Amino acid sequence: MESVSKAMTQFRLALIQLRVSSVKSDNLTRAGEFVKKAASQGAKIITLPECFNSPYGTNYFPEYAETIPGESTQRLSDLAKEYQVYLVGGSIPEEDGGKFYNTCTVFGPDGTLLTKHRKLHLFDINVPGRIRFQESETLSAGDSLSMFDTPYCKVGVGICYDIRFAELAQVYSQKGCQLLVYPGAFNLTTGPAHWELLQRGRAVDNQVFVATASPARDVNAPYVAWGHSTVVSPWGEILAQAGIDETVVYATVDLEKLAEVRQQIPVLSQKRRDLYAVEWKKP
Numbered sequence: 001m002e003s004v005s006k007a008m009t010q011f012r013l014a015l016i017q018l019r020v021s022s023v024k025s026d027n028l029t030r031a032g033e034f035v036k037k038a039a040s041q042g043a044k045i046i047t048l049p050e051c052f053n054s055p056y057g058t059n060y061f062p063e064y065a066e067t068i069p070g071e072s073t074q075r076l077s078d079l080a081k082e083y084q085v086y087l088v089g090g091s092i093p094e095e096d097g098g099k100f101y102n103t104c105t106v107f108g109p110d111g112t113l114l115t116k117h118r119k120l121h122l123f124d125i126n127v128p129g130r131i132r133f134q135e136s137e138t139l140s141a142g143d144s145l146s147m148f149d150t151p152y153c154k155v156g157v158g159i160c161y162d163i164r165f166a167e168l169a170q171v172y173s174q175k176g177c178q179l180l181v182y183p184g185a186f187n188l189t190t191g192p193a194h195w196e197l198l199q200r201g202r203a204v205d206n207q208v209f210v211a212t213a214s215p216a217r218d219v220n221a222p223y224v225a226w227g228h229s230t231v232v233s234p235w236g237e238i239l240a241q242a243g244i245d246e247t248v249v250y251a252t253v254d255l256e257k258l259a260e261v262r263q264q265i266p267v268l269s270q271k272r273r274d275l276y277a278v279e280w281k282k283p
Contacts, residue, residue: 009255011152013179013209014043015229018052018090019216019246024064027053028075038248039083045150045253047213048076048090049229050102050160050183056215056223058138061102065095068116073105081111086150090183090213091119091159099140104159104183106148114149118142119159120168130189133223135161145171145280153178153255160184163198163212166205170278173206173268178258180206183213191226196238203232207262209253217244234261 016034020027031052038046050056053072054064066072072092080087087107094103102119120142122135146157156172156179163169163182172180180202186195195212203210210232215225227244231251240251262268 008151011044011253012042013251013253014038014046015213015249016048017214017216017229017242017247018049022055024053032079034248035079039085045086047088047181049213049215050091050185052090053092056185061093061100061138065093065100068094077107077111080107084109088181100138102139102159104157115146117146117157121161121165123161127189131187155179158182167278169202169206171280173208179209181211185215186226188224195226199230199232200236203234204236207234216246234258
């Protein structure tokens with residue numbers, strides 16, 4: 001019984017840092033190869049990067065967009081079922097009713113769609129002389145929390161820019177999530193400044209594990225991703241981190257460690273709810 005219990009409090013997480021090309025079929029094929037590899041290494045939850053099936057850019061979203069279900073999500077469903085894993089499908093451009101979304105789908109070991117997360121916070125920034133990007137020129141924002149249950153823990157999902165909003169992570173924590181997964185593609189301006197900092201902040205603030213899956217860096221791409229897919233512990237430690245190249249990153253998520261952190265520094269039970277609150281407003 002003890003070994004079974006221990007097995008349920010630990011699991012292997014894999015982040016696929018995929019080199020994304022302009023050929024969707026190639027992206028899907030290579031994603032499948034990496035999912036197979038990660039599953040063979042014992043990963044139970046596997047995550048792909050943001051926009052894993054298409055180049056990242058407002059002009060590409062309509063061209064590569066699919067309905068859900070569609071070609072890419074069917075492939076993800078088949079992979080999850082074939083390798084008996086929880087597959088967090090990075091994100092793809094989704095078309096629905098004439099609108100476009102940056103959407104992450106999650107599939108269970110039986111191939112069932114567990115949740116669909118449409119990016120809540122659109123990446124509209126302007127750093128003069130360095131980068132300007134306006135997702136809202138093409139995309140619409142989502143309006144739902146996205147969580148799924150596993151035999152190990154509840155998992156909350158965000159996409160890239162969502163990680164900057166501490167309130168979202170706090171709501172996920174309040175709802176029982178112990179792992180937050182953010183497929184994301186920070187760039188060469190925001191990446192070195194904020195990528196690791198934000199992950200460690202969300203992890204420490206909420207005493208949860210945080211995982212981010214980035215595309216590999218391609219200096220010839222129209223949008224150059226920072227890379228450095230990362231797993232952070234509730235203590236703020238970097239458990240695993242990629243470089244810039246295409247690779248798979250593995251980490252053991254130990255939920256007993258999470259419990260220890262929460263017992264040692266019990267901030268979640270010490271919040272002054274009589275003075276302040278963060279809440280999800282949508283029914």
